[in-house]
Amino acid sequence: MxxxxxxxxxxxxxxxxxxxxxxxxxxxxxxxxxxxxxxxxxxxxxxxxxxxxxxxxxxxxxxxxxxxxxxxxxxxxxxxxxxxxxxxxxxxxxxxxxxxxxxxxxxxxxxxxxxxxxxxxxxxxxxxxxxxxxxxxxxxxxxxxxxxxxxxxxxxxxxxxxxxxxxxxxxxxxxxxxxxxxxxxAGVREVPHAWIEQTRPGGVLVMPWGTHYTGQNPLVRLVVNDDGSAGGRFSSAARFMHLRSQRDRRVTRADYVPGDEWPGDTRRSFTDLPVDEVMDDSGYAVFDFVAGLLVPGCVHAHGRTRSGNRTMWLYGLDGPSWAAVFFDEEYSLESRVFQGGPRDLWDEVEAAHRWWTEQGRPRHEEFGLTVTADGRQEVWFREPAVLLPRSEAAPAEAGG
Incomplete structure (x- = not known):
């Protein structure tokens, strides 16, 4: 004792x-x-x-x-x-x-x-x-x-x-x-307006909020306004179990790429984006959070080939879109990319990374969330009036 x-x-x-x-x-x-x-x-x-x-x-x-x-x-x-x-x-x-x-x-x-x-x-x-x-x-x-x-x-x-x-x-x-x-x-992806309605104006809601892309859900502090809206900034990264009704459905490669061969309409390309820029085993990387904001309706998974090289798989939750990236770590050459479905998910991830880099690699604290009086979720960058850009191919989703 x-x-x-x-x-x-x-x-x-x-x-x-x-x-x-x-x-x-x-x-x-x-x-x-x-x-x-x-x-x-x-x-x-x-x-x-x-x-x-x-x-x-x-x-x-x-x-x-x-x-x-x-x-x-x-x-x-x-x-x-x-x-x-x-x-x-x-x-x-x-x-x-x-x-x-x-x-x-x-x-x-x-x-x-x-x-x-x-x-x-x-x-x-x-x-x-x-x-x-x-x-x-x-x-x-x-x-x-x-x-x-x-x-x-x-x-x-x-x-x-x-x-x-x-x-x-x-x-x-x-x-x-x-x-x-x-x-x-518990982790939240969509803020129920009932929580805001039951909170006094000036009251505060604190929750871990995140996207489908990753299990990461940084803390956000929302202050309730007189008009029934609420808003505030994110703070530290966190990982929480999600609310039961907001868990992701479980997806596997076989759901998108059945069999051992690439589908006939697979689009092949290369990327020179280093693996360490887009994959982080800690689960708390800022880019994972940003990618989720800019590539909505998408989940990603990590793996390794038989030779030990890291891979990333992307799956669209809104349809059959998928992407697989096989990173060349040994010789630092361009890595192979395979994509299928109506969305080019890897291209969207690369665009998200370019935006993040051009903005000076902002951290969680530079983003915020507003829940409007009619229940819409709007993620903003640095100021509530500056909403995040979004891909034209991406689905309309809360947080985008």
Whole structure:
């Protein structure tokens, strides 16, 4: 147990040093330890992937990961997964503490503020908010009844009783509105206007927002206006599980390029764009975010050939368009490009990269999002009046 206390102090000191654990959240951190909201078996995110850690069979490992700054999966495959081996799709988790307190910093709560949380998960965030604001000021919505029940039990055992609502988070919780703050702890691609309608003018919504192109969803802070619109800037990059109704459908190469041969109408070309400019294994690269904004309705995947060279596949969600790029890393020669379907997806990615380079390689903080009073999403560059350019071949999609 001594080691667990040391690990928790080390986590607290790291969060303070990084600046995300501000003095106004210090007391809540101390009285709401994360481990109270973690299951007996959990899957921390490590360099090797997700490995099950059991509190019974590996107590030292369990305590270590409970106090580590990593996300921890607590549910796979919407609860259908059984056993210790990880499942296919992570569907509920305890977010890494750095991400939690970064979101709190953007939320800017105040004494007596009423907060709506979308995505209860383990209940840790709801407990932290309760400790800071009082449990009567916290409403949390969870779509999964089993997850919500587990969170309720953990919260009660820890001495907290905020309002936990089982339902579709897209609808918010109108019966408890209005709110001063809305915190969304799942990735969002389209902002439901219900969240804005249930927030007081001047109120703030904080959420991870992203496109289909990548699993990256930087935090955005939206301020609600008197006319029913809301807008604000992006901040740090992040990766969150998406809202259930906004997950991408799973696509494979066989959906677009069946068989072992290239289709007869395949267009062949070359590119001299270096692989490191368009592929980043960290998942937090700025260009991935920008490509998603400028090449809407597209997902991409990475891979390697048998010889070890990196490849990129692009798939259009609006039809049969696809592209494959085989990067020549050994000799730094032009890389081979294959494209099919009505859109030239790789050409769109190259155009996005040219635009980004010409603008001085802007970072996340130079972009912003507006949700209009009629629910349209508009992404802008540096100023709300400057909307992003878009490809004529790209589909009309939120965020474009």
């Amino acid at each position: 001594t080691t667990s206390h040391q690990d928790r102090r080390a986590l607290r000191d790291m969060l303070r040093k990084s600046g995300v654990l501000t003095p106004d959240w210090g007391a809540a951190f101390e009285v709401v330890p994360r481990h109270l909201f973690l299951p007996e078996v959990m899957w921390p995110s490590t360099e090797e992937g997700h490995t099950a850690v059991s509190r019974i069979h590996d107590p030292d490992g369990w305590w270590h990961w409970a106090n580590a700054d990593v996300p921890i999966v607590t549910q796979w495959d919407d609860g259908t997964h059984l056993g210790l081996r990880h499942g296919v799709l992570a569907t509920s988790s305890s977010s890494m503490p750095t991400a939690v307190f970064s979101m709190f910093a953007e939320l800017l709560v105040f004494e007596g503020a009423k907060v709506l949380e979308i995505g209860t998960g383990t209940g840790w965030c709801a407990a932290l908010l309760s400790a800071r604001l009082g449990e009567r000021n916290v409403v949390s919505v969870e779509i999964d009844e089993e997850v919500a029940d587990t969170a309720r039990r953990s919260l009660a055992a820890a001495g907290w009783h905020p309002e936990i609502v089982v339902g579709d988070g897209l609808l918010g919780s109108p019966e408890h509105a209005p709110y001063d703050r809305v915190l969304v702890t």
